[in-house]
Amino acid sequence: MANRTVSTAEAIHGTNPQFLIDKIFRQRIYNSLYWKEHCFGLTVTGVMEKAVDLQAIGREYGESHRPTEFACLLLKLLQLQPDQPMLDALIDQEDFKYLRALAVFYYRLTQPSVDIYTKLEPLYRDYRKLRAFDSGSMQITYMDQLVDSLLTENIVFLITLPHLTRRMTLEDAGEIAPRISPLDGDDSDSDSDSSASE
């Protein structure tokens, strides 16, 4: 019961949105303590509140490969399928970087290619630090780094990302303008617009 996708949810990329995370890892999340304790009966608002307390991104941590809270909340979002305005708001907000990271990841998993490029590329400006669990150990990465990997790689945090049409193809098709880097484009705006982290 607690692990079923919400009944009003639409299929994402042709499947149940929860299936975007592989079965094995999904099961581990369902069995994890954080999920059972904190993610039970959560709404999107609840997820937001939990995400505010996040301290790291990544897939799993420790010797026993326990799923991170980030992963649990990601799966919860997939389960709940927040609506579009809510999602946009979560990405646009700049106060909580881990919440932003969570929303960005969810966006990459669920939205169509053109929207992904349009929405996430402005985040190349955000150079805030993030703690990331990567193959057991933790490192510092940056928001723009995260966005870059999401836009260019196939697998991030061992989660296979849905197919994203190559930018060049979309450019040739005329759906997107070529990317203007914050460096070249608007030099006046190139100072950071990030706020202090939590």
Added chain:
Amino acid sequence: MKKTTEKQPARPVATSGVKVQRYFPGKAPDALEHDLSASESESDGGAKRMSASGSAAASAPQSVSIASAKQKRSEDGSIASESDEGFDSEVERVLQARLRARRRANEASSDSSDDGEDGNEQRITATQRATLSKQTHREPALSTSNKGSVASDSESVTTASSSEGSYSDSSDSESEHEAPLMLKPIFVPRSQRQAQPDMLKDSDNDQSSILTPEDVAVERERLARREESVRMAAAEAARAREAPEINASNILDLDDTDDVDIAAEFDAWQQRELLRVKREKDAREAIELEEAERERRNNMSEGEKYAEDMEKVRNQRRKRAQELESLR
């Protein structure tokens, strides 16, 4: 109470009169006994048929194969039909075939000389001797008494050798015509076995104390591995001390506060962004080059393409040869 019934005389049935070969452990292979008794009758019956093909057989005495024997047997039809009890019948067939071949050779030789009969008898007695010696010495070999066993062991060894000798005799005299008869394996208890490793082990004791170069190499390798593991352990410990691993408990040890040093952070970001831009530019250029190349080749004729490919391959080969030369 057992019912005692009178033994009825056997009713004639299809299978009556058939000699059933029963197996029990310790039984001598049938074929020898069989042949010893019925050899005469067989050879008489077979000889006439064989004489027709005798010349052929004599000319190719070596090629007494089981196949030809089987063929003869099928012609005979006397034995093959009845006995089909697997191994025993096989042994029997083989031995009979060999004996028949031997007889044929004797026939051929007897045509030329008169020694055939005697040779035949000699051979029979040789085989008889072999089987008899085997049979008589099997019991003593199985006895458990020490003296008896020791004696019998030597006896069996000697008989084996003697029988082998007799075999070799027979085989020497007619090596062209048949393979030596095989000895049936006799079970020798462990206490009486001459363990083979004894023979292989060196008699002088110094062998074990001398270190061969292989031993030295092995030792050295082992030491090297031990050192390596110690070194790795030390490195691990040092690393743990210097940069303690971050896990759930000390997640906050890794600092992620921003705006500590805005300039530095901005520079780092700029670096990253530049790399990304460069990467995109390179990708776009590569694709454009590819396109141009494709266009160009499209517009060339077949001959021109061929010439260009050959040139390219030639250059490649030359370059590789040069590299190899430089390495040498």
